[in-house]
Amino acid sequence: MFGLFKKFKDGLAKTVSAIATKTRGLFGGRKIDAASLEELEEALYTADFGVETTNEILAEIKQAYGKDKNLQGRQAAEIGVAVLKRVLAGAEGVLEVGPVTxxxxxxxxxxxxxxxxxxxxxxxxxxxxxxxxxxxxxxxxxxxxxxxxxxxxxxxxxxxxxxxxxxxxxxxxxxxxxxxxxxxxxxxxxxxxxxxxxxxxxxxxxxxxxxxxxxxxxxxxxxxxxxxxxxxxxxxxxxxxxxxxxxxxxxxxxxxxxxxxxxxxxxxxxxxxxxxxxxxxxxxxxxxxxxxxxxxxxxxxxxxxxxxxxxxxxxxxxxxxx
Incomplete structure (x- = not known):
């Protein structure tokens, strides 16, 4: 499973790098603040996530930040992952196995x-x-x-x-x-x-x-x-x-x-x-x-x-x- 994830990580390296650059490494250990939320919004738009998905991710991070002013970037990343998984529910195509003939x-x-x-x-x-x-x-x-x-x-x-x-x-x-x-x-x-x-x-x-x-x-x-x-x-x-x-x-x-x-x-x-x-x-x-x-x-x-x-x-x- 790790090998498969590495394929995704390496294959999406330019997208990951662009987000990390625009957010000044937010997910690497920084705390969430108003400035980082603006940076994240710009990064998500630039990566073509679109208005709807970007708004959903930001809304949930802001809600969590409102409850905990010490919210860490990694926690924000976990929220983003949860939103994307929810949005992409049902998106995984499964190819049926052809009969052995x-x-x-x-x-x-x-x-x-x-x-x-x-x-x-x-x-x-x-x-x-x-x-x-x-x-x-x-x-x-x-x-x-x-x-x-x-x-x-x-x-x-x-x-x-x-x-x-x-x-x-x-x-x-x-x-x-x-x-x-x-x-x-x-x-x-x-x-x-x-x-x-x-x-x-x-x-x-x-x-x-x-x-x-x-x-x-x-x-x-x-x-x-x-x-x-x-x-x-x-x-x-x-x-x-x-x-x-x-x-x-x-x-x-x-x-x-x-x-x-x-x-x-x-x-x-x-x-x-x-x-x-x-x-x-x-x-x-x-x-x-x-x-x-x-x-x-x-x-x-x-x-x-x-x-x-x-x-x-x-x-x-x-x-x-x-």
Whole structure:
């Protein structure tokens, strides 16, 4: 558990540092006073926690300060953690475990029974630059490390480098992938990938979709087509439709999420690039606005830096608590 918390602490280091700088190390041992409350308010706004969450945190700290003028910064941090955990209640997305199927499972039983269960399909959605393709590969690797079988579908056939990028990740991480050439019909690739995942007995099929076409309408039409084609194989697919958002965009990512949610019915979020921004509070605003569960956070460049979202670890890391 400590190792996982360290990932959060290191990944959110810029946000933590920015808050510590603006509050002059309030949570490191200072007493609360009127000046430190103003500093904290500015720090929380700067980190993109938003008006609502900032006001809730400050109101509870002020209430505690009113009762105890010797209130310490660490005690204020603990109050902040409690508020964030309450606000983020229900935010932790839990990915169901795909059934153990296919040749690996049959071999383990000493049988030759072909797979019968359909793969769980995760459609990765988002604009170019959000880290969608890289996240698709990292997610596949993570699931594989947990003993699941995974197939990747390179369906971002519009962006010239996307297919090669995913193939490179697949080679590096030894992942199964179905890909075609740039400009190929992305829905056809998705269809073939589902059939391949089914025949291989994959527990999951992760579909990397396009991030930008000529117009927003074209992009939404392509996503809808991929969905229709997948449903020819399995009416329930894609079971997951996750938006990958760049955490450094802060509250601007909320509008982006709204557009995709209206068009595609999002079931989850993955927030990336949090290690490169001091605006890590945006996660809270996104969840408050949309109430879409957050499944993973991107806390670094390595494959293992994609971590399941934990409200407790996130809140403690932000306020510098161990």
């Amino acid at each position: 296919g040749s690996g499972a049959a071999s383990a039983r000493g049988e030759g029974t072909p797979p019968t269960a359909n793969p769980i399909v995760i459609a990765m959605i988002g604009v170019n630059g959000s880290g969608k393709t890289t996240t698709s590969a990292k997610l596949a690797w993570k699931l594989k490390q947990e003993g699941r079988t995974v197939t990747l579908a390179a369906c971002d056939t519009f962006r010239a480098a996307a297919v090669e990028q995913l193939k490179t990740w697949a080679t590096r991480l030894n992942l199964d992938i179905v890909a075609s050439h740039t400009g190929a019909d992305s829905a056809a690739v998705a269809f073939d990938a589902w059939r391949a995942a089914k025949s291989r007995g994959s527990n999951y099929l992760i579909v990397d979709t396009a991030g930008r076409l000529h117009t927003k309408t074209n992009l939404m039409e392509e996503l809808a087509k991929i969905r229709r084609v997948l449903q020819k194989n399995d009416p329930a697919a894609p079971q997951h439709r996750w938006l990958v958002v760049d955490g450094s965009l802060g509250v601007n990512s909320i509008e982006q999420a709204k557009v995709f949610h209206q068009s595609f019915g999002l079931t989850g979020l993955v927030v990336t690039k949090l290690d490169g921004t001091s605006r890590g509070g945006a996660i809270v605003g996104i969840y408050r606005q949309l109430k879409i569960p957050i499944y993973f956070l991107g806390l670094g460049e390595q494959a293992e830096d994609l971590q399941p979202f934990s409200a407790e670890n996130y809140a403690k890391a932000v306020f510098g608590l161990e």
